[in-house]
Amino acid sequence: MNISQDEWQQLRSLSDTELKRRVFRILQTAAASIQEQGTEDPRLLEVVPRLAELFASKPELKDLREALSSLARATGLWNYIDKDVAATADLLVAETVTVPELDGVTLHREQVAALNDLLAGRNLILSAPTSFGKSLLIDALLASGKYSRVAIVLPTIALLDEFRRRLKRRFVERFELIMHPGDKPTEGSATIFLGTQERLINRTDLGKLDLTVVDEFYKLDPNRRDERSITLNAAVSKLLNRSNQFFFLGPNIDDVRFSGEGRWKFEFLRTRFSTVAVDTYDLGGVAEKEARLFDEIAEDRHWPALVFVSAPDKANRLASRAAEQMAISDGSADFAQWLSDNVGSGWSLVQTVRFGFGVHHGRLPRAIASQMVRMFNQKDLPVLFCTSTLIEGVNTAAKTVLIFDKSINRSDYDFFTYSNIKGRAGRLGEHHVGQVYLFNEPPQHELTAVAPTLFGDQDEAPDDYVVQLDEQETTKGTYTRVASLKIALGLDAAGLRLAAAVGLEAALALKQAVPKALGRRAALVWSGVPKYGEIFAVVEVICSVRRATEFGAFTPSQLTFLINALRLAPSMRHFLITYDGKYEGKPEAHDNVFKFLRACEYGLPQYFAVVEMFVKQHAQGADYSLFIQSISRWFKPEELKNLDEEGVPIQISERFHKGEDKDGLANKLLRLAREGSQHLTAFERKWILAALE
Template sequence: MAVDTYDLGGVADKEMRLFDEIAKEHHWPALVFVSAPDRANRLASRAAGLMKISDSSANFAQWLSENIGPSSPLVQTVRSGFGVHHGRLPRAIASQMVRMFNQNALPVLFCTSTLIEGVNTAAKTVLIFDKTINREDYDFFTYSNIKGRAGRLGEHHVGQVYLFNAPPEHEPTEVAPTLFGDQDDAPDDYVVHLEEQEVTEKVDTRVARLKMALGLDADGLRLAASIRLEYALELKQAVSRALSKSDDLLWAGLPTYSQIRAVVDVICSVRRPGEFGAFTASQLTYFIHDLRRALSMQIFLLAYGDKYNGKPETHDTIFKFLRACEYGLPQHFAVVEKFVKQHVSTADYSLFIESISHWFKPEELKNLDEEGVPIQISERFYQGENREQFVNKLILHARDGSQNLTPFERMWILTALE
């Protein structure tokens, strides 16, 4: 695939030049690579305020308004013909963004590095606006992957790449046979996953010290490593301090608000609330409590949108919270439970941990969201079926023109499941 590369590094006003380029129809479909989710949201929103490039995205915008909230900047962004793709977005919505991009219904897609990780796109043009990922310069390998998105899927004979910064230096690629050449030099979070018969005497001694310091067996160490052992040690100390003041960590089954808050306070004494999609420990507790009692995901997200008064580009941090419910919060709650059990063995967070990992909704609904059917659609129809029965039920409703589905939703279901 031939690729023409254009250097725009010397342009004075790069943002306006970016908007000038994406306004040109001969560039479409175009990917705009940026460094972070907030950056993608902000640029997409600004572009949407300057121009409208598609009339084919109105149904998607209406769906977002009704199911996420009219105050979400995504609504106007999509209505104007721009898509956004990054790691905060729910998988079903992210998949729909890519699908409509490939159909040219969303001719321009602002994206982060998540789009180069196994997602096929039919881009004609790639505009590499930033040169960083998570505040660090990307390497030549990543740059080549991003650049390689131009002209994908055989739909465009010549791809175009616009560079707004100098590309990284070419570096020879070295292929290492193992992750760590010497396990004695490997980090603790890695060696605790090695089988006993595989480790050296030095590593065995290290693991034994970790077990003693944390009071955990081999399985417990592996769980603790999922949040990093250094944080686990801090959590152990925080649990001891909290238990000396209150019994709110001593619960089993379904916790009260104050009991959830007690665990969250311990976690947030070690980790920033922002890592879980909240500004404070109090807000994180409220999100968990509100999600648990919400009758539907639609109700939860609409209520959030009604109360949100922060920056437009961070409106979707609620999606980061939902991702943290899947992975991050369950592991931290489980590690806290391990340390609480060292004091009172009857503590049992298992039911809560399992429930939060699928948003306090039936697991089938979250799994289908991962497969491309948003939970806001599937939760209307679920009545306790197993996965196969429920998938067949959704397909039947979509094919038969159910009045509980819009034509757009029917097409979404059939495209995702058939």
């Protein structure tokens, strides 16, 4: 079956009679194709979403809705069966695969096949397009009643929060959700552990697990140059050793490689089954690409639209230029005012948001990034300039994706990444036909294979991974390597694991730097609350191994200044407004302060802890534990940081915190928002309700 993109678009301009005739012919041809060739042809599968999109805007086609439902049943796209008009046989299929516990969602053929494998107890690795509905399978497993203790590994805090909100809404009565490091499960309760690899690898209360789920599993492959890959592999290895079953899911993977002995058996299901269709437009030959980009995003027929660019600075810069040329929304002024009042009026994003443009990249605070996506999905921010961070599972309702750049941080992206970005166009139930605009030639098609470290030969695994293994996992070769590392670094097993958090090579460099600094009488031996010079002494050692820019500062002196300013600030709002008032750098780099705040959460605490270990090898008086614990939560109560991860910005929650625990503070904020408290703006009340209800 072969209908061109142009032919589909021409259907919209046909008169009633001619339109009916053409659509009826398409339905006939599709039915004949199924009889002759089966249902695997992707061009056949896309007929259903394309017709569904057409039917939604052409009421004159209502007499053909039953025929479309029959085609949906035949192709396995059972979620497109219209239960109001479907024939009895089609309706029976739809009802059979509808899950009441999941808000009445109807599954499609490939979802049911995967679910059957999982409910039969088999380990499954699923590779499917973004529009497949992979997260629904996780929810369906939880709804089955078969699993009572589950660990779910997710790549980002943003995705953790998205899962938290969805699972809480559906399963709050059935499961206890454990997401923050300080959360503790109740003995005997059904529990879901939600965490990034860094959090789950350090949990000691996991117990025996019924199921381990790993989302975006391609990140297990060290060849994807993700610096967190080693920790991910170590965390997943730990989980699989205590789990009865596992389920890995991700997009566009062609093969999974493993060593011959294969400690874990699994089924690999690769499918290209997509629930939406995509139109692709080549703008690679356009001379003035930026001008053309702005012309396209000015058209409301594209909204909501994602614009993919290579790096955070460029996303900020392009969004700012777009806002200088046009205003595309009147629903984002309150958000812009909030950013001005709580982050700083000098931040270029204030004006960007005011005129309807959002930005999403790794430097943004999580609660603000979450609000950006929420307002994008609601069309209050019709255009979102984003980097590759948005392809890591966060759900968006994008109708159009404009791929403006062909690189990520100066390296050309591969076909796998390109496919993931492209897969963001279209959303089941909202935009059955997505649009992709290419401003550069796409990378050549190539197969993508994933080779997780934990599936490989342990004797060939990197040292940073090997030191994380439980003793029963080690081989004679890895045992010998670990023993040698203990001697070289002067650390026990727990110390090696901590050193691996910064990388054993960096840890060795720190071990060598510490005695040199002590020889210069650097103030490394301190405990409790450090003085300014004592912080600086440790920062100097850290920055002899890692550049200050990796922590959001230009020099060790500036990094120390920022740490101290954050420590002394009476509130996060005060810290950010003060920073804004003194900032003199490039507008697009203003939000580097958030890179510093991320480093305070993870990065700096680990480096301070490793330096402390090596200082103790020379002087027993060092104890950085209070400082490390404090900096990891921005020197604020832990409840505020935890709520920030759940979508309530700390600038709001810190105004109301009077010593309550997280749940108590969340309930207070909810009550104030529901009552219309004048201590919250109308915008803040909506924000709180969206994040916590």
